[in-house]
Amino acid sequence: MNDRGSADTVADRLAVVRRRITRASRAAGRDPSEIRMLAVSKTVPAEVVESALDLGCRDLGESRAQELTVKAEALAERGPRWVFIGPVQTNKAREVARYAHEVQSLDRVELADALQRRLDQAGRILDVLVQVNTSAEASKSGVAPDAALDLVREVARRDRLRVRGLMTIGTRGGDEAETRRCFRELVRVRELVRDAVIDGVVLDELSMGMSGDLELAIAEGSTTVRVGSALFGAR
Numbered sequence: 001m002n003d004r005g006s007a008d009t010v011a012d013r014l015a016v017v018r019r020r021i022t023r024a025s026r027a028a029g030r031d032p033s034e035i036r037m038l039a040v041s042k043t044v045p046a047e048v049v050e051s052a053l054d055l056g057c058r059d060l061g062e063s064r065a066q067e068l069t070v071k072a073e074a075l076a077e078r079g080p081r082w083v084f085i086g087p088v089q090t091n092k093a094r095e096v097a098r099y100a101h102e103v104q105s106l107d108r109v110e111l112a113d114a115l116q117r118r119l120d121q122a123g124r125i126l127d128v129l130v131q132v133n134t135s136a137e138a139s140k141s142g143v144a145p146d147a148a149l150d151l152v153r154e155v156a157r158r159d160r161l162r163v164r165g166l167m168t169i170g171t172r173g174g175d176e177a178e179t180r181r182c183f184r185e186l187v188r189v190r191e192l193v194r195d196a197v198i199d200g201v202v203l204d205e206l207s208m209g210m211s212g213d214l215e216l217a218i219a220e221g222s223t224t225v226r227v228g229s230a231l232f233g234a235r
């Protein structure tokens with residue numbers, strides 16, 4: 001953990017990220033207010049996360065259940081909205097169901113069942129996005145594009161889970177055409193699921209775009225960009 005930012009640098013970086021989002025939205029003929037910025041706070045100490053909250057960031061992204069638990073308890077009075085974006089082991093479903101308001105990394109029926117059971121016990125409802133592996137890299141989690149429709153159907157049957165959309169991680173490493181292909185693939189999968197008309201499923205959220213490729217994602221229709229290092233410094 002090197003440069004995880006003082007309050008001042010977070011303020012400066014946030015201003016830069018907001019300008020990038022505004023510029024990319026306008027270039028795409030979109031209203032910047034349509035784009036939600038998720039501040040990815042994983043590995044960022046709670047004091048620094050607090051400065052992001054002070055600056056109006058409300059949606060915070062975490063990718064480990066243990067870290068989510070610690071921060072959610074430390075920052076409970078600040079009322080952030082915790083968004084889980086990392087792979088969820090089934091045996092961590094209890095913590096995630098207890099503290100997260102949204103899970104963007106739902107990738108299998110077994111996890112949907114584990115979350116449903118824990119949410120039922122806790123009397124909570126969870127917004128979920130189904131993660132789709134659009135890059136076909138074995139190292140990335142997410143359901144294969146061809147299997148997304150069936151998974152959304154299954155998840156929609158669990159009354160504690162509200163399916164709000166899809167999430168993907170675009171291929172990184174600078175090949176813009178390849179990253180764009182990933183984002184377009186997510187849009188294609190969304191259309192395919194929408195065409196199937198599943199009761200109660202609207203899929204208005206497309207979570208795609210990170211610090212390095214948020215402009216491209218906004219151009220392709222992203223509604224949520226997940227921004228870590230551009231806000232808090234390199235991990």
Ligand SMILES: *Cc1c(COP(=O)(O)O)cnc(C)c1O
Pocket residue numbers: 040042063085086169210211212226227228229230
């Ligand atoms: C860490 C992470 C991010 C943020 O990445 P940056 O490149 O630092 O903006 C976004 N999405 C997911 C799923 C992540 O794990």
